[in-house]
Amino acid sequence: MRRPARLPAYRGIPVRRILCLLPLVVVGVWAVQHRSLIGSGARQMLTANPYWLLTAVATTGLGWVAVSFARQGAVLERLPAKRLFATQFAAGAANHLLPSGIGASAVNIRFMTGCGLPAARSSAALALYFLAEATTRIGLLVVLLPAFPEALHLGPLLPDRVGTAVVAGVVAAVCALVLGVVMIRPVRRIVRTFLRTALADARSLHTRPSRALALWGGSLAFPLLQAAGLVAVGLALELEVRPPHVMLAYLAATAVAAVIPSPGGIGSVDAALVIALVAAGAPVDSATSTVLAYRFITVWLPLIPGALVLGTLVRSKIV
Template sequence: MSTISPSALRRLPLRQLVCLVFLLSVAAWVAGNWPVILAGLGELRGADRGWLLAAVLMTAVCWVPICLLRQGTVVERLPVGRLLASQIAAGSANHLLPAGLGAHMVTLRFLRRRGIPAARACAALALYSLVQPVGRYGLLLALLAARPGAAPLGGPLPAEYGVVALLLLAGGLALVALVLWSVRPLRGFVLDLLRSALTDARALHTRPARVLALWGGAFAFPALQGCVLVAVARAVGMPVPAVGVVLAYLAASVVAGIVPTPGGIGSIEAALLVALVGAGSPVSVATAAVLGFRIVTVWLPLLPGALVLAALVRRKVL
């Protein structure tokens, strides 16, 4: 059996090696999760095909607010087609690295190739990371204020949860402050980044088009993702109102964001299952809905996103 010699590997262009490694990583991830994929397909075999198709179409539409949000973080006008392709690729990369690092790496490379300086590109990523959860939390609070009786888990959480969350937040901030105080080069880098980010944020908020793109995308993306879950819930016959399903998604995404797993894999499933059962769904139906939601939003776009990423790398867009 023939093998690839080290000298042959050295002759391969670096970009082709990057594409090969990424595609192999995606294939390994799919192989490792194949039993879960098969189980989800089995649970969804009797689901309503019309609602599932609607969920797939809405998942594709979710790329629009993501592109708007990315465009809203920079003053320069980004080419629409390449921006869309980069975010499709970033979505696939996001499921291989934790805390959104995969998507940030792809977007950082895209912005740098568009001639945006490194400091301003990093500031754009920081602004994106700040605005996206603000949109999610804001939408969650607005829905809770409008429909307090539809809260998942049957009502507000005990006060002890809030105390623990505040203690964890305070401990995390103290740890960050200690690291920055101890490591002077890192402190200087972070201060320069914050100055650049504040300057860009002020400039962006003087442009109504950028403000609309930034904040419109931040609120539209979680709303559309919630609608995708509603469509999947309807497909499996879940007896929970649409508002309750959206609230369950928002609450679960907030909780899952605390655990920085690649693409939220594992954490989002557990949080969604608990939230949907708490909202009044039977466990079996909630399990089918969670599996269907993750198949539609994660597993189906994974391979196309990897192929788009490989194509962008070959064409030196990234």
């Protein structure tokens, strides 16, 4: 197994040692800035049913297992299982430090290149994972929305013409991206090479049932486990919304929040989840309490352990 390139010292300062400590420093600053939210989530959990809260913790842990399967399914080579799981746990912490999943993506690319995969194939595997995860998430929405058409009532919560504005913004962004790819020759060449590599890897992966099952099964299980965690927190706090409606609210909220580039979805996911739960019939205060407790379990509770694992992986030259 090829190790990542050794990071040099700059004027006598060990760069790798600084990088080991950097996640803890950033997490500490983040925790101080969001101490009121963390305290609110902790206070809500003190009055909740502990068994349902433990269920939410368990689904969060299983979510990292599901992501590990999906990451393994995106590459032909066999990745070391224990290191892969540790990397996903650490990537969760990195994901809350940088916007739009950049932190988790950087950690995973570093891990895969350290396992001997070329950078182009690591990037292609990352893109395939995101494609599978987005496809399964949208597929779940397509299945659940017709099954529970009365679950979400967004009309009273959103201003007029907001849907038109969102659609127009998405179309404009897509058009700008396409024009950039078509008109800029170096970008066009990079995109062509990337797509050729990604398509070749995707075809090879789907000739191996074990890899295809890991990729699509893990990608499907992850949002279901996350939604089940929100259901468990809702039951712990006696949220008066049916569990299927809570799951649909989670899928819809995270799909919308994914287009807002905030670190770990802080702010965007919270607001979207509260709006979705209110649209599903929950009172505003109950929805807010449920989201705070849920985010405490899935974000704030694993943040410091995840940063410690990330520092250990950097120090061990695994990432």
